Amino acid sequence: LNIIRWEFLRLHLIKYGRIHSDVKLKDPFALAQKDLNHLYDDIKKELFVSKAELKSLCDYYFDGKGKAFRPMIVVLMSRALNIHNLLPGQRSIAMISEMIHTASLVHDDVIDGSDKRRGKSTINEVWGERKAILAGDFILSAASMALARIGNTTVVSVLSQVIEDLVRGEFMQLGSKENENERFKHYLEKTFKKTASLIANSCKAVSILVSSDPEVHEIAFQYGRNVGIAFQLVDDVLDFTSCANHLGKPSAADLRLGLATGPVLFACQQFPELHAMIMRRFSSKGDVDRAWQYVQQSDGVEQTTYLARRYCQEAIRQISLLRPSAERDALIRLTEMVLSRDK
């Protein structure tokens, strides 16, 4: 299925003159590999501490088993913008993006009371809440130090905005009562803040280091924004379609946390019975199971997937405005991988 989809996208791109028919779009993970070889070692150096326990805690998630999805986008965007070399500051931004991401996961797990993440126990589960709060603060402060060393205050502003967005997004997610009409807008705004802002602003930051043209900054930002939102929409779909263990968390985890994501919001248009459950955050006995059933009977999953596809198309449109390069085309291919991933 993936191969058919991918062939379809390739033909689509050829048709609209975005790529040549003889181009074989490279695998983005393979293409970024050389730039990301020592990424986790470099992060551990940033987190250097003599105190053994704090160290083991901070290193816990930087075990090299992550996909490094954000750093990969950042280095490919850098090379697509620069045409050739990767600037040291851009490599730092790749690293900082992963550090900010991880710090926010650590605090989110405390806030959600989660005990599993990527198939292993969370920091709060192993070391307790107090140390998890501190570990998140510490990773964030190390990221701020690395950010300051890049020596560009616009870049500092752009990435500080991310941290603010992450908090605002998490806060929006805690909010319980929402006007039904504004619910979808609220969901997409939360999705931008919690997931896409980091990718969008990291892409923008690397563009600032290499270009003074605001249009280039905007292309980089919009590619990251659209891919980021699509990524999260697919994540929200997988929460309904993937079995447990695949994502390292149980399925329907969002419902259990009281969260109404894309599939539920679309399902609610067909089954208004979901409205009351959404309002009480699936807190009554049996709510999670019933909501799950409604989503399965609806086309919420298909509609959310379709929406993700549209965001990917916009990401492709944006990145296609850059000069051709293997890295630019790998970023195009990445959008298809975002749509077709199953874990």
Added chain:
Amino acid sequence: LNIIRWEFLRLHLIKYGRIHSDVKLKDPFALAQKDLNHLYDDIKKELFVSKAELKSLCDYYFDGKGKAFRPMIVVLMSRALNIHNLLPGQRSIAMISEMIHTASLVHDDVIDGSDKRRGKSTINEVWGERKAILAGDFILSAASMALARIGNTTVVSVLSQVIEDLVRGEFMQLGSKENENERFKHYLEKTFKKTASLIANSCKAVSILVSSDPEVHEIAFQYGRNVGIAFQLVDDVLDFTSCANHLGKPSAADLRLGLATGPVLFACQQFPELHAMIMRRFSSKGDVDRAWQYVQQSDGVEQTTYLARRYCQEAIRQISLLRPSAERDALIRLTEMVLSRDK
């Protein structure tokens, strides 16, 4: 008593030629007042959010009832260094110092499970832990944004170091088993990181904006470091001498949290029975009361106060290296106020 002490200091300063005999050292709070008039309003603007609940949460501690101790030092140091005007970037650093301080209090209260602070309920007590974690993150991210806007990457580095120190200091405080010989060194290092680093590095940051001379940066840093450590030593003494309510927290709060501060560490030299209690963090039944009794019988309070006095003398020695000004002399007077405060 305070008047006598203060007169003693004034004579001491005259004797060593640091001030003239006809100088009346101004009250630092009065002298800084005009620069701090709208400080809390300005902080609230930085925390501007449409979401009403997040706003009320973040504004909670910036109610204008705080002493603004850190901003006061920062503006006086700025004017002592500049001789006349206060630069906008320096005013921002005064504001940021209070924001970083408050963000760390919010997280510390979650970590310590505290329900009272400055005589009112803590954020975690009123809104719950999850929102308190987020509020702390949010205040910190707003501080980072304001910091980036100053547009000086050295200043960003210097104040990012503070955030790292705050976390490391809090982590040191959580550590339970300490080698007895190294315990005092550990306590002073923790005190620097948790309290003095913010004051020292804020003073250094304002000096960077106005001078390129490393010796000037060092004077500013050392004044802040020494006053900061003295401030915390006095705080640790007041935990044993002040009645409840005065500090807005019950006395012997540190013992109840399992913390061995200056008075206990000195008392342990006279009463080795304290050693085992320190090691188990006063966790056995009756430990808190017994430790309290030992401290009262020892001269731990006097020795800690004497140590604070020595740090203040070093602060005076450092600041006296600056050219004379009303603000410099107010910073000298401040050291005596730090020593004589009773709440």
